[in-house]
Amino acid sequence: MRKTRSVAVAAGLASLALVVTACSSTPAGEGEGDPIIIGHAADFSGDYSFYDSPMRAGAELAIDEINKAGGVLGRPLEYRAIDGRDDQAETLRATEELLDAGAVYLIGTTGSPWAAQATLSCEAGVPISTGDGTSPDLVGQIGECAHHVIMSDNVQAAVAAEYALEQGWTTAFVMRSSDDPYTDGVPNYFTDTFTQGGGTIVGETEFRIGAGDYNVQATEIANLPEQPDFIFTPIFVSDTQVFLRQLRAQGVTTQVVGADGAVDASVLDAGDAAEGLIATFHAWPNDGDARIAKFIDDYTAFHGSAPESMVAGLGYDEIYLIAQIIEAQGEASAEAIIRGLADAQFTGVTGSLTMDPTTRRANKEITLVKIENGEIVYLDSLSPKHVPAVPGD
Amino acid sequence: MNTFSRRRLRNAFITWAMLATVFLVVTLLAEFVLDRGQSRMATEFMILASLVVAIQSYVGNSGLLSFGHVAFFAVGAYIAGLAAMSPEKKEQFLPNLPDWVISLEASLPLAILIAVIGVAIFAAFTGVPISRMHQSVIPMATLALLVMTHTVVNLWDDVTRGTRGLVSVPDLVTTWTVFATAVAITGAALLYAASPAGLRLQVVREDPIAAAALGIRVAATRFTGWMVSAVLMAIGSAVWALNSLAFGPEQFFFAQTFSLLAMLIIGGTGSVTGAIAGTAIVSVINESLRGLERGFAIGPIQVPELPGLIQLVVALALLLLLIWRPAGLFGNRELSIPRRRR
């Protein structure tokens, strides 16, 4: 009896699978008035949903606005987001489904399945972006269709270094981690520009992502023979909070400079310890910029709450960038978008960008933010004079 | 216990034939019926089944839980991937590799062979101390093996490209090669379980002290099982790698370990059939829920999107199944022709 029950359950599941897949695989047409499909196969439930979900929320708003304004080339945009759960097989599956549906452009995942996903997309000749992936060596390794339409780590690290030199800070202590390409790469780019500009790295230490304890590093810094002008580290939230609190508890008052991984409202949980932290980021609301203010208002009206991260602005801009390219090319095909992306110039809520046709990366101004009185505030926007070379370019 | 029992061999062949038929049906569906996404999933299922069966050949026969098989998975996948990558790509991404590695551009069979040799050497080195440990600490030692391997893969930039992973790994695998792999690994696992060496390991599993009293060399028997399983794992990993386009160290850590072991435990560690059934169940749950996860409407009620639903359902299924049948769905039984009770 038990056996029959399990067979029945299996049969039920199998037929459910058939129904579900039958419903979801509607073929897409290619004619006038048919929607232009933009796909987003990314992580909406795993670790990288931290970045990919805000991207999606921003993209949804842009799609809604564009379609209300009559679409692109008279055709509506259709945005399809599929959860790859940060699982490689599942992300490939989702990517394939989007390609089969006739997507002309894909927003990629910020997580590690990106390389495989982009390879698949390139085989189909469909352009794909890096999502919120900022590592500058991503697109070069894949090929012609991969594009990096946001700021890159080499540029943001260079901006951090040049901003520091501008303040007259000439000695830096660097804290890095080999656990991730980001925490490993950013310090290298920083060191390149900082030493090039005449700064000195007085020491380096290693940390483990998610260790929950950075007292050893804090003690090491506290006992340096002479405090450096500042400490540079690409540490992520929520490690940032732990490190800052433990560092301040050791009596160290030295300036800390971070990168975009540290810019999240949660860094304020560190309270007084977070005060004074400076970090580089994509963009930040400031009094002089009406675009961002309008974006936040529109977003709040559309989603019912303010964006939980400014990364939403990146998703929003990416959709408008692609819409602008399709409009300019007069054609909504993958080839036309690749052609248009090569030397695209675009201004969105997160700033202006110019695509570099040789590296296929965007040149984009970097924003600096600072924590003041328990708030993240806009500090400055810069483009670096010395951009560190990227291995493999 | 030193010669093959004819009855066991015959049963193994019958089971093999039946399981091969299942794989054949899946392959034919993938080739002629399913759409591209679904046939990718069918191929993925057969690769995963191969890996789970390879793990089963150690865990099932020895009764020892191994977290270390994903270490073999990593070693096999990287070796096969490096062997098959084109010299230009290796020159571009991994210029510090030795010249003979760079100039190598292996075909699928050669890549598998090199992976098998590499993993066998790795398994021999780790297997000697692990087989001699007390059985209560072997799972712990294999867990340590996994963490150590992951650390090295993560940091050895010149060979593995560190956390950035391998890219431009050629796709050399077709549904039919995956089918052949799954059938071969299944056959080898069944044959080993029915062989004198496999039987000795099962005796050790039931009672190591009694087995030793019977003159079975416990450590040597465990070592044999470890090696057989590692070789099968290497074959599966090589095929996995050459179907993956790109992969990195995070593919070979706790998440992967638990997902493979969960499939094995759901189906039952005691049988090859169970290993394959467990993989199938998880794949079917996955496939059935991926539509639901995106949110859907029942009449006027809009059910919201439920990210993470699949994980939740797989875990619930695992828990309920274990409460209902602690030995997994199939326990120690293999698929066979029903016979009258004697």
Next chain:
Amino acid sequence: MTVELLVQQLINALSLGSIYALLALGLAVVYSVLGLLNFAYGEIITIAGYCMFFLVSGGMDFWYAAIFGVIAAIATSLLIQLVAFRPLRGAPANAVIFASFAVSIIIKALISNVISPRPRGIPVPSWVDGVIQLGSFRLPILALITIAIAVVAMVALTWALHYSTPGLAIRAAAEDFTVTRLMGAPAGRLILLAFVLSGILAGIAGVLWIARTGSVSPAMGFTPLLQSFIAIVLGGLGNLRGAVIGGFALAFIEVALQVLLPTAVVPFTAALTLVAVVVILYFRPQGFSKLAQERVA
């Protein structure tokens, strides 16, 4: 290395070791009675953390919330016992391990779906981050609190295990569960007691961990779980005193490797620690042999 630096790093190792020791004890209590690892152990800390998160955001004082956190930890520990261990009594060890693992995934998935996958901050009172200056030595207050609470908890536990009947029964069970049952100790109640103790220890360790990290996230239980695994292996599986020694040993090894190794080799710390574990497993498995026989039988 100056004396100040040495003393400060020793305090770091001691305070980290106190947390590891409590964590390892909590895992070892259950292991010593059942011979099974509880893979959902990390989620006890997670739930304690989220309980504190809600209370503190509701305006409660951090340390009052901590008491409720410990209570939530005990409840979670008992729930895990009820769902993953009790229905599987007598089942193969692998099945129970995976049942607890399934519970761990379920709890994590529920938290990410119902609350949020994002980390949430718990504001820790700022005096906790203060320092006591003693001559040229800086003593972080949180480190002192951590060491003090851990010592009190361990002394209390030792007293209870030596002078109360249930405590004695637990110690006896850790030595030999079968014989203890034959002597008339009720098995079901012993197991419940082990899970309650495990919950208390994980709860206290969890509170100290959260006071250190100041945030909660669905996957926050993973690091503590992994560290307590390594610690109890270092100290000898199922041996309560060993768990404490293992916890401190792990912290000292980690701190020492981080301080002494050149920066380029530091990333290998985890691997090197585990090499030590494997060497211990290889040469000293007899430390755990009693329990192993019990499980085979």
